[in-house]
Amino acid sequence: MGNYRQHITFAAGLGVAYGWATFIFAGIHWLYGSVAALLTTLSGLLPDLDSDTGVELRGFTGILGVLVAVAVWQEMEGVEPPPAFEFQLWAVVGAYVLVRHGLRRALSRMARHRGISHSIPTCLVWGAATYLYYPSDRHLLRLMMAAGVMLGFSSHLLLDEICSVNLRGVRVNKAFGSAMKLWTSSPWSTMAIYGLLVYLSWRVLQQWPEDPFTLGSPIPSPDVPFPPPRDLLLPPLEAPAPR
């Protein structure tokens, strides 16, 4: 099976190519493309969250912790009346610690390596969840991010499959075929993941636009503070007064 570094490199390469392709072929702004590339890269680690060494889990919960902390902070900006700064600070720190340590403990208890987290239905679950919860109301954008996540996830399964075939292609080691699976030996986790998949698919169908093939309105360019707002710039030099 591929190791942590191989997985992240492979997924990052695909992610960059994917983001670039959305720009070249669909004219989508690079800012969206770069986020899609980031999601693809991170998703290359998702299947091994349950690995024995837990390098992926540590890296993943660390990054996820930062993202969740940022999300909590953003949420609090919108709260009326705005909570005290000290409260916001503790909420952000708390969210980070909870994800970084709490979620990691919980995941490492639950999971068994090459269990259900390493399967095709789980890939679809992550894709559907991304479509549902990506913070945008644009169908096309959410679809693009969900596709990035599934691309990264499948790149991992593919790499694990490739690595389980010996380079001369003759001998196949014991892990062959265990990377891309549709179910596991545990009926409970298999049923749970399919149940979750059915539920999420149903939610996706509810939100699916009437005319998915016209792809809705094109994605407008995002607001990027670049060049920086006027007030941040130095005032223009005064032209020398004519003599």
Ligand SMILES: [Zn+2]
């Ligand atoms: Zn793996």
